[in-house]
Amino acid sequence: MSDAEQERAQTQASTGSSWRSSLYRTYYTLKNTLMDPIEHITTTSAAHIVGDIHVLGTPFRVPNRTTQEQAQQLPPRLLAAWSTKLTWCTYRHGFPTIETLTTDAGWGCTIRSAQMLIAHVLLSRCPGTAQQIQQRTAWFDDTKATDAPLSLHSLCRRGQLQPGQWAGPRAVCAAVQRCLVAIAEDVPGSGVPGCHVLSIDGGIPTLRVVEVKARIREGAGLLLLVPLMLGMGNVVNETYLPALATSLSLAQSVGAVGGRGGSSLYFAGCAWSDPTYAPPPPPPPPPPSTQPQTSDEDEPEAPTSSVAAASAAAVELATAAIDMSTNAASYTLAASASAASYTLSAARSAVEYATAGGTATAASAVPPPGAPTPGAALELLYLDPHTLHACVVGDTEDFMLPPTPAPKRLRAARSLNPSISLGFYVRDESDLANLVERLDRRIVTVVDSDANEGDPSSSLLSEDEGGVDANDDDDDDDDFVLV
Numbered sequence: 001m002s003d004a005e006q007e008r009a010q011t012q013a014s015t016g017s018s019w020r021s022s023l024y025r026t027y028y029t030l031k032n033t034l035m036d037p038i039e040h041i042t043t044t045s046a047a048h049i050v051g052d053i054h055v056l057g058t059p060f061r062v063p064n065r066t067t068q069e070q071a072q073q074l075p076p077r078l079l080a081a082w083s084t085k086l087t088w089c090t091y092r093h094g095f096p097t098i099e100t101l102t103t104d105a106g107w108g109c110t111i112r113s114a115q116m117l118i119a120h121v122l123l124s125r126c127p128g129t130a131q132q133i134q135q136r137t138a139w140f141d142d143t144k145a146t147d148a149p150l151s152l153h154s155l156c157r158r159g160q161l162q163p164g165q166w167a168g169p170r171a172v173c174a175a176v177q178r179c180l181v182a183i184a185e186d187v188p189g190s191g192v193p194g195c196h197v198l199s200i201d202g203g204i205p206t207l208r209v210v211e212v213k214a215r216i217r218e219g220a221g222l223l224l225l226v227p228l229m230l231g232m233g234n235v236v237n238e239t240y241l242p243a244l245a246t247s248l249s250l251a252q253s254v255g256a257v258g259g260r261g262g263s264s265l266y267f268a269g270c271a272w273s274d275p276t277y278a279p280p281p282p283p284p285p286p287p288p289s290t291q292p293q294t295s296d297e298d299e300p301e302a303p304t305s306s307v308a309a310a311s312a313a314a315v316e317l318a319t320a321a322i323d324m325s326t327n328a329a330s331y332t333l334a335a336s337a338s339a340a341s342y343t344l345s346a347a348r349s350a351v352e353y354a355t356a357g358g359t360a361t362a363a364s365a366v367p368p369p370g371a372p373t374p375g376a377a378l379e380l381l382y383l384d385p386h387t388l389h390a391c392v393v394g395d396t397e398d399f400m401l402p403p404t405p406a407p408k409r410l411r412a413a414r415s416l417n418p419s420i421s422l423g424f425y426v427r428d429e430s431d432l433a434n435l436v437e438r439l440d441r442r443i444v445t446v447v448d449s450d451a452n453e454g455d456p457s458s459s460l461l462s463e464d465e466g467g468v469d470a471n472d473d474d475d476d477d478d479d480f481v482l483v
Helices: 003-034 036-043 076-085 108-127 131-139 142-148 152-158 169-186 209-214 238-249 304-356 427-440
Strands: 049-055 058-061 091-098 102-105 194-198 206-208 223-227 254-258 264-273 377-383 386-391 408-410 421-428 446-449
Touching: 003 446, 049 076, 049 238, 058 076, 091 142, 091 152, 108 131, 108 152, 108 169, 108 254, 108 264, 108 421, 142 152, 142 194, 152 169, 169 194, 169 254, 169 421, 194 209, 194 427, 206 209, 209 427, 238 254, 238 264, 238 377, 238 421, 264 408, 421 427
Parallel strands: 091 386, 194 223, 206 446
Antiparallel strands: 049 058, 049 264, 091 102, 223 421, 254 264, 254 421, 264 377, 377 408
């Protein structure tokens, strides 16, 4: 190819990238303007929540909801912790070209979700001075390209991820590991934790306590990433939802990367909701006054008959009693229907689990492990990377990430894609022992010795292992198909 042809091809690629950036920017501007206010109203409500809300292992109790206004509010302490401990990483445009692309809109949501998980570990869990925290923040600056060790460019290069192509949680976990290992080698004393990914090549991942214990970095801890396949097909097996809730409620949890096929989110909390919950009814109206009324001219009107007034009041009270009885009957019927539905669902899940090789137990109308009431549904609190922000070129010490928005809620966790990666941060051996004791054995096998050394399902992904296929989780694309 001649120089002129190469220049023409580069110009066409640049024009196409600019056109795609404009299209994505228009779409996400409209989305933010029209949809986000509605989503904020519908997802920040505490109505239907039963029990505590867990955010990154910390429980937040929902106060008694005595009024409709209180039922619509999340605990202020939860919102404060959410905004201070979490970092929002989103789609960006205008960064240095990465294979002719200047935006990751439509394909980089899993990478952005993983960046949020890493940012929480580096900025909130790992100790460091103010200068170190600012230095770690600048590692996510896309304008520095591969000079920023946790930028989109670095994650794609070290993780062998194809720019423009959606990657699943497992492949991105491998990229995260390689980037953190490189930082620890290139920036001594940076306070970066060790990072290891449990392999799932042989099925359920196995955590070898002895091996992991030896890899805890003194003074910086260990980030443990656990890719999972919670079922077959396109949606998660509901049998695993209680185990997922237990994992997200552990003190060592740093969230999870997952979502629906081809569209990733960062899950940082969970709660159980009761679909039969009814908000407190408004207070009954005051009884009608029996005092005589006067006109504007203060002229007395004919006195109202006390017998007639009493009769009218009695009729209103009787009507109110009938309405209350009707509401109570409706609520009881809804609760019964929900309990029956839950029983059928539990029985179906037990049969599926037994067919897959598990041990099924008799289904009954009792809450699953971790659920507070029969029929309770798991909800996940998350940050959404599907918002487009511009990259601003500036000094490293001035680099800032956008303010963290209020949490959104995925009300139907059963619609999740089975591919999801959990994250845990352990500070030391005692923290690891606590995690091992509480980990749900349905999703992670724990081995305290080297008895199964030859089992490939229990190996940790080595630091020099080859790249992981970016399409190993899901072949779906994101909101747009990048052409």
